[in-house]
Amino acid sequence: LDDVTFRVFPNEIVGLLGDNGAGKSTLIKVLSGAERLTSGEIFIKGKKVDIKTPRDAMLQGMGFVPEDRKLQGLVLGMSVGKNTTLAALKAVANKAGFINHKQEKEMADKFVKALEVKTPSNDQLVKNLSGGNQQKVVIAKWLANNPDILILDEPTRGIDVGAKKEIHQLMSDLANQGVAIIMISSELPEVLGMSDRVVVMHEGRIKGELDRSEADQVSIMKMAVS
Numbered sequence: 001l002d003d004v005t006f007r008v009f010p011n012e013i014v015g016l017l018g019d020n021g022a023g024k025s026t027l028i029k030v031l032s033g034a035e036r037l038t039s040g041e042i043f044i045k046g047k048k049v050d051i052k053t054p055r056d057a058m059l060q061g062m063g064f065v066p067e068d069r070k071l072q073g074l075v076l077g078m079s080v081g082k083n084t085t086l087a088a089l090k091a092v093a094n095k096a097g098f099i100n101h102k103q104e105k106e107m108a109d110k111f112v113k114a115l116e117v118k119t120p121s122n123d124q125l126v127k128n129l130s131g132g133n134q135q136k137v138v139i140a141k142w143l144a145n146n147p148d149i150l151i152l153d154e155p156t157r158g159i160d161v162g163a164k165k166e167i168h169q170l171m172s173d174l175a176n177q178g179v180a181i182i183m184i185s186s187e188l189p190e191v192l193g194m195s196d197r198v199v200v201m202h203e204g205r206i207k208g209e210l211d212r213s214e215a216d217q218v219s220i221m222k223m224a225v226s
Contacts, residue, residue, distance in 0.1 A: 132163020
């Protein structure tokens with residue numbers, strides 16, 4: 001990455017665009033702690049932070065919904081409930097580190113209900129859910145950790161039209177509640193329809209950003225290839 005100044009604020013959705021190799025994945029890996037920052041600085045709420053691991057990112061209020069939910073977002077052999085609480089176990093553990101299973105169940109019930117995950121019960125193995133409901137569980141997992149910043153990599157890939165609409169509504173609701181959302185999507189209509197700002201990357205650099213009122217296919221493509 002070179003000359004990257006990337007900003008995201010509460011109550012907004014920022015769409016991140018660029019061709020393969022533009023640097024989007026590297027930027028997101030750095031922000032989420034999956035890759036070390038070699039130069040530059042990261043600030044959250046005006047404070048410089050040191051993010052070296054995914055746990056560091058999580059402790060700084062970051063949530064990350066990866067592109068491949070089955071490989072990176074879920075433990076397919078675990079239940080819906082267990083997946084939902086996976087990133088927030090500290091909140092339902094006592095000082096000795098033992099899980100309060102009643103509190104864990106209450107947390108899972110709360111977020112599964114809030115996101116309207118369609119499952120016979122929270123004991124259902126998450127691998128048996130539809131793609132859209134699996135994606136809701138991944139998002140629920142991070143919402144249970146009360147993130148300030150939520151990164152969504154291809155949030156509606158491989159899900160049906162109805163589930164896509166529900167995910168879009170959820171994103172809008174979260175932004176309205178004060179969450180800052182970074183969305184990567186290869187679907188230009190999705191980016192144009194959901195983003196308050198569009199940031200375009202090319203060859204490891206930020207080539208420009210456009211407000212919702214300025215963003216269209218022509219202006220974005222010019223930035224992406226220049």
